[in-house]
Amino acid sequence: MKALLKSIFRKEMRDHLRDRRSVVSALGFTLMGPIIFGMMFTVMASWFRKDKPLELPVVGRANAPSLIAFLERAGAQLSEPPADYEARIQAGKLDAVLIIPEDYGKSFEAGRTAEVHLVMDNSRNQARTTVHRVSQLLQAYSGMLGSQRLMARGVAPELAMPVKVEEVDLSTPERLAANLLTIIPIFLVFAAFSGGMNVAIDAMAGERERGSLESLLLNPVQREALVTGKWLATVVFACAAATVCLAAFMVVVTQVPLQDLGVKVRIDAATVLGLWVAVLPLALMASAGQMLLSTFARSFKEAQTYMQVLSLLPTLPGMALVLSPMQSKTWMFAVPVLGQEMLVQELMRGEPVGVLPFVLGLVSCGALALVFLGWTARLLGDERIIFGRS
Incomplete structure (x- = not known):
């Protein structure tokens, strides 16, 4: 046998x-599995690269000089958007456009909440990294101004944050x-x-x-x-x-x-x-x-x-x-x-x-x-x- x-x-x-x-x-x-894996994650890595320049078209830059200066100091490359920016965002040629309304300065000087508009297409995965980075910068700018306003009124900024969560990540x-x-x-x-x-x-x-x-x-x-x-x-x-x-x-x-x-x-x-x-x-x-x-x-x-x-x-x-x-x-x-x-x-x-x-x-x-x-x-x-x- x-x-x-x-x-x-x-x-x-x-x-x-x-x-x-x-x-x-x-x-x-x-070999199809490794090839698909390599192509997919290479493309995703190019989207999430932290050293990738943050290009942000802005409408109404003159309406918020301090905000524009903050974004530029943070490394954002600002530019004028095209007239058809909404169509370009939907077509995937632009990630996002920041719009600063004309009444931004009046609201800011009056101590009220000043609104800005971030135009994006949330269905596009490639644009989410840019949108996230812009949102983080805007939140950081808002937090900085809020702290300055409280300090100008003699109030400690910590009072506006009674609880602070510190995450302890045990993952390897x-x-x-x-x-x-x-x-x-x-x-x-x-x-x-x-x-x-x-x-x-x-x-x-x-x-x-x-x-x-x-x-x-x-x-x-x-x-x-x-x-x-x-x-x-x-x-x-x-x-x-x-x-x-x-x-x-x-x-x-x-x-x-x-x-x-x-x-x-x-x-x-x-x-x-x-x-x-x-x-x-x-x-x-x-x-x-x-x-x-x-x-x-x-x-x-x-x-x-x-x-x-x-x-x-x-x-x-x-x-x-x-x-x-x-x-x-x-x-x-x-x-x-x-x-x-x-x-x-x-x-x-x-x-x-x-x-x-x-x-x-x-x-x-x-x-x-x-x-x-x-x-x-x-x-x-x-x-x-x-x-x-x-």
Whole structure:
């Protein structure tokens, strides 16, 4: 049986490595996650760069000389807005325009609240950084004037603020980074599922459609060895895809200017190894499940249809964790997919996880893989599966 298993494994690896388009397609699809991540966060970082000049068109600059001087001292680059500034803001060509009404000076001198108008389009994410910076400057100017007015009347400014809240942030850079990088576990799990998908389909549904599986089973071969050899080849491709995806993410994380988003990512070699070990058990289970599902399919195309539905399932726990984070419990690490995604998040947060979560994930995924492989081997003894091609 051992020699037969090696022979089948070598044959499957040789056949699938010859199909270069399939290999490149699987790896290229795996790299989509890191590429999308890099592009998305690079653009976001360019929006939130703190050293980016604050360009602010102002209408009625002569109506508030002191305010204009304050903004210029703060580093704002003021300019005259175009006549169609509202249309330009809606089109995304301008972030915001500050309007100072003509009666600003009268209200200011009378000691009343002087109003200014900040014209913006709050539906545009790119403009929110500029709007936030302008709002902070205006609030700082208003607070400074309020304190000066109270002091001129002999009142301590502290009386206007009976309670002051001082935030004590206990979060670490790793935890802040993990909250922002929650997309990484989803793509890692998806890579473990998609890497060996084409191999599993061709090993079962493809050979069944071509009739080669029928002729192979006519020989005195043990079905368990046959299934195990094909499964091992599928696992190799799934592990390779997960490894490439993880390596690509590590490269992208070091190249994207995440510090402009206020995030400091520190991922050492031990963390990378932990992420790799956490995801690999999914390759065992996913490969076995894909082979089982492909055995029911009568053609390669039918199996692809099944796999499209199956590929959506691993994303559900990840999306649930993004939308509604939950406190990790020991039993959760024994739930396939959910346990791996929670373990990846814990590692990225810098939490001490210990050995138990890794063992639970490996045991649960390995047990399901054995169940799926045994089921597949039994199906190969069913004439309706082997000879039923229509």
